[in-house]
Amino acid sequence: MNAVFKALADESRRKLLDELHKNNGQTLTQLCKHLDMTRQAVTKHLVLLEAANLVATVWHGREKLHYLNPMPLHEIYERWIGKYERHRLQALSDLKKGLEENQNQSKKG
Amino acid sequence: MEKIEFVYVTFIRTTPEKLWEALTNGDFSEKYWMGFRIEVELKAGGSVRILPPKGMEQHGDHAGKVLVCEPCRKLVYTWNPKDKPEIAKKRDSLSRVTYELTPMGPQVRLRLIHENLLPEDVEKDPNTLRGINNGWPAVISSLKSLLETGEPIAFGGCGSAK
Numbered sequence: 001m002n003a004v005f006k007a008l009a010d011e012s013r014r015k016l017l018d019e020l021h022k023n024n025g026q027t028l029t030q031l032c033k034h035l036d037m038t039r040q041a042v043t044k045h046l047v048l049l050e051a052a053n054l055v056a057t058v059w060h061g062r063e064k065l066h067y068l069n070p071m072p073l074h075e076i077y078e079r080w081i082g083k084y085e086r087h088r089l090q091a092l093s094d095l096k097k098g099l100e101e102n103q104n105q106s107k108k109g
Numbered sequence: 110m111e112k113i114e115f116v117y118v119t120f121i122r123t124t125p126e127k128l129w130e131a132l133t134n135g136d137f138s139e140k141y142w143m144g145f146r147i148e149v150e151l152k153a154g155g156s157v158r159i160l161p162p163k164g165m166e167q168h169g170d171h172a173g174k175v176l177v178c179e180p181c182r183k184l185v186y187t188w189n190p191k192d193k194p195e196i197a198k199k200r201d202s203l204s205r206v207t208y209e210l211t212p213m214g215p216q217v218r219l220r221l222i223h224e225n226l227l228p229e230d231v232e233k234d235p236n237t238l239r240g241i242n243n244g245w246p247a248v249i250s251s252l253k254s255l256l257e258t259g260e261p262i263a264f265g266g267c268g269s270a271k
Contacts, residue, residue: 025114056118058222067116074246078254078262093234 004072007052012037013045017054020068027063113226115242119249120216123256125181128210128217131252132184135160141251141261143238149186151178157186167191173203184208188223196229204230221245238264 007013012035019034020026028046032039046066049055056069121128131137135146144162149155152175159171169191177185187203207222223241232240238247251262 025116053118053120056116056220058116067114069116069118070242070246071117071119071249074250078250097234 001072001076003052004054004076007048007054010045012041013049016042016045016049017068020055020066024067025058025065027065031066112224113228113231114222114224115226115245117219117221117245117249119219119253120213121219121253121256122216125210125212125217127256128219129181129184131256132208137255141255142248143251143264149175149184151175151180153178176205177207182210190230196227199227199229219249221249 015035016031019031023030028039028042031046032042035042037045046055050057053072054069056067058065058067123131131141133147133149133151135148138145138147138159139162142159144165145168146158146160146162148158148160150157155175155178157171157173157175159173161168161170171189171191173187173189175184175186177183185205185207188206189203192200202225204223204225204227207220207224209218209220209222211218211220223245226241230241232243235243238244247262247264251264255261
């Protein structure tokens, strides 16, 4: 779990994960296009993310595709949140959605 | 249309034999998969059924087919959910699930790939077990917990699994 927190304690690496969350299964070249970092820096960050198991890679022919692997985060979620809070989080998130929809409607109207 | 793909990697302290058994045996899957029973004919071309527990029959029985079967190493099968008619129209071919088991010292690396999915298979709200993206991590965590500690994760009463 230390490797996970260490990997997440860097904004560039969190940005890389955001990019994969938006668009899962990207090559190094595709990832570099969306990020303001050198190819070397992206490579270095990906190695760390893969070591922490936050990124999984699959070869498709000659292309290495990178995927966001949520399993380590899920383990953190299960450890501190999952068992007891799921119902309440669901209720709160429904409430937030409902209120935001209302607000959007009243803005339009 | 662009197809969606998920890759899940987890390390489980067990043997490839025990993990294979857990993945392919209904008595076992019932314990960690929120009551769902998997029934697989372990050969290429064999049938795969994932039978829902009582009260969740709306999920259908996922009657898929085995594409690749290498015992204790790799299983690939088609995922055949009970789609609403409007989604069934969009699905030109079924999605595929791959389990890959690789021994690594005292652990086994389980890599699960679910490919050829539609946006409709994905649930944006993370605080539910609906959707392929929320369902698999919960099922895999529960499987890991069951193999390592003897206890699955209790999802009790949190509604629809997938």
